[in-house]
Amino acid sequence: MEFTIKSGSPEKQRSACVVVGVFDNRKLSLSAELIDRASNGYIGEIIRRGDMEGKLGATLLLHNVRGTLADRVLLVGLGKERDFRDKEFRAAVRAAVKLLNETGSYEAVIYLTEEKVKRREVGWRVEHAVVVAMEAVYRFDQMKSQPTEVRRPLRKLTLSVPQRSDLAAGEKAAARGLAIAHGADLARDLGNLPANVCTPGLLGERALELAQQFPALKVQVLERAEIEALGMGSFLSVSAGTEEPPRFIVMEYMNSPRKARPFVLVGKGITFDSGGISIKPAPDMDHMKFDMCGAAAVFGTLRAILELAPPLSVVGLVPACENLPSGKATKPGDIVKSMSGQTIEVLNTDAEGRLILADALTYAERYEPEAVVDVATLTGAMVIALGHVACGVFSNSDALARELVAAGEEACDRGWQLPLWDDYHEGLASNFADFANVGGRAGGSIVAACFLSKFARKYDWAHLDIAGISHRDGKEKGATGRPVPLLTTWLLAQDNAPA
Ligand code: BES
Ligand code: MN
Ligand code: ZN
Numbered sequence: 001m002e003f004t005i006k007s008g009s010p011e012k013q014r015s016a017c018v019v020v021g022v023f024d025n026r027k028l029s030l031s032a033e034l035i036d037r038a039s040n041g042y043i044g045e046i047i048r049r050g051d052m053e054g055k056l057g058a059t060l061l062l063h064n065v066r067g068t069l070a071d072r073v074l075l076v077g078l079g080k081e082r083d084f085r086d087k088e089f090r091a092a093v094r095a096a097v098k099l100l101n102e103t104g105s106y107e108a109v110i111y112l113t114e115e116k117v118k119r120r121e122v123g124w125r126v127e128h129a130v131v132v133a134m135e136a137v138y139r140f141d142q143m144k145s146q147p148t149e150v151r152r153p154l155r156k157l158t159l160s161v162p163q164r165s166d167l168a169a170g171e172k173a174a175a176r177g178l179a180i181a182h183g184a185d186l187a188r189d190l191g192n193l194p195a196n197v198c199t200p201g202l203l204g205e206r207a208l209e210l211a212q213q214f215p216a217l218k219v220q221v222l223e224r225a226e227i228e229a230l231g232m233g234s235f236l237s238v239s240a241g242t243e244e245p246p247r248f249i250v251m252e253y254m255n256s257p258r259k260a261r262p263f264v265l266v267g268k269g270i271t272f273d274s275g276g277i278s279i280k281p282a283p284d285m286d287h288m289k290f291d292m293c294g295a296a297a298v299f300g301t302l303r304a305i306l307e308l309a310p311p312l313s314v315v316g317l318v319p320a321c322e323n324l325p326s327g328k329a330t331k332p333g334d335i336v337k338s339m340s341g342q343t344i345e346v347l348n349t350d351a352e353g354r355l356i357l358a359d360a361l362t363y364a365e366r367y368e369p370e371a372v373v374d375v376a377t378l379t380g381a382m383v384i385a386l387g388h389v390a391c392g393v394f395s396n397s398d399a400l401a402r403e404l405v406a407a408g409e410e411a412c413d414r415g416w417q418l419p420l421w422d423d424y425h426e427g428l429a430s431n432f433a434d435f436a437n438v439g440g441r442a443g444g445s446i447v448a449a450c451f452l453s454k455f456a457r458k459y460d461w462a463h464l465d466i467a468g469i470s471h472r473d474g475k476e477k478g479a480t481g482r483p484v485p486l487l488t489t490w491l492l493a494q495d496n497a498p499a
Pocket of ligand 2: 273350
């Protein structure tokens with residue numbers, strides 16, 4: 001979809017559709033008021049008949065409204081004016097775009113971006129309108145033999161800003177929103193691909209394709225022999241049971257002024273998690289194709305950064321493999337040696353994410369990073385703790401955790417900090433190796449983060465457990481593209497941070 005920014009009166013737009021808001025209860029927004037005046041009170045008349053109360057997300061499509069130059073006027077309910085905040089703004093845009101995509105309009109001018117949202121400037125509104133619009137029209141049908149065509153898809157959205165002096169900020173924000181949306185689309189596509197297509201090899205190819213599309217990206221895809229040579233015994237132990245060869249993917253975007261240190265993103269790339277010998281129960285095991293959503297988020301975030309090309313350096317590291325049982329698979333009780341030299345007793349082969357991340361975190365040391373953030377569908381316990389609303393944020397630096405939580409808040413892609421206190425480390429004690437890969441069930445997400453922290457001692461590090469937010473089940477089953485908005489917002493804020 002294409003986006004442009006404009007400033008002007010709604011009744012004067014020559015467009016297939018003009019979109020204006022109505023507050024609950026039957027209160028016209030300023031732009032709806034202008035249409036009402038131009039049409040001699042037609043909007044007010046319709047509202048008095050009770051066809052549009054202004055309930056959040058309600059829509060009413062009108063044709064040939066007199067006094068206006070557009071083919072259609074779409075009224076969108078905004079809910080109560082005093083409750084109109086981030087979430088409500090996004091819900092209204094989503095409802096409008098979903099409807100527009102199903103009507104005859106190829107194109108529309110949307111005035112919702114003129115509505116005041118508490119504590120948010122026009123740039124925020126434009127950026128989020130773009131992100132939400134792209135998400136609303138996203139579909140994954142590349143695996144269908146006959147994709148269901150949208151008859152007249154929405155191709156172009158014009159976003160209105162209150163004043164001509166807002167145009168420059170609006171354009172910048174639209175570009176940011178579009179980059180984030182493209183990144184989220186990439187993350188969703190990779191996440192939704194089935195595990196028989198989205199193999200470690202395919203992820204490696206996609207990284208090389210990204211480098212072709214954006215020459216500022218340097219990519220290296222390491223194969224088994226090179227991974228062995230690095231001493232990544234922890235990572236390789238997860239791959240032992242499968243015929244599908246592993247990959248260690250390194251993506252570098254180096255664009256800092258004054259050789260500032262890079263930010264490193266590490267993404268869990270388990271293309272299918274059966275649990276291995278500690279095999280998972282059958283129900284919902286198909287969800288474990290989403291166990292590479294951390295990796296997908298790293299791809300997506302890099303895609304967003306590459307499109308905007310800010311002056312900073314970002315490295316993406318993706319250990320990718322399958323976790324399957326077989327005669328060669330790692331067994332409970334096996335002891336493996338990580339790249340860091342630390343030995344690990346693998347008490348449960350289903351706690352595999354931490355085993356592949358451990359070696360990637362050690363690899364990250366070579367960049368002398370400013371900060372390292374890993375992203376992983378790490379624990380089922382995370383879904384119990386924070387549900388599908390926020391990801392867990394764990395860090396050895398409270399300042400870094402605060403930055404990430406703030407970025408999540410701004411991006412409407414929330415994270416929430418959990419502790420990493422020493423007390424939680426005790427469960428990982430082992431009589432046979434330096435430590436085990438699991439503790440008890442209690443505090444499972446924190447214990448997993450404690451395990452990772454043992455491999456992240458040399459730099460500021462944070463871990464995002466995205467098990468609850470990376471994909472949805474039910475009618476809307478599929479990858480969400482989160483936390484690409486959070487991560488991109490965080491990285492772009494670094495560009496403005498004082499040196
Ligand atoms: N990939 C899973 C975590 C997961 C579960 C993600 C549900 C998304 C939805 C992870 O590898 C795993 O199996 N974790 C175990 C850890 C346990 C063995 C300590 C879990 O959460 O049960
Ligand atoms: Mn697992
Ligand atoms: Zn897993």
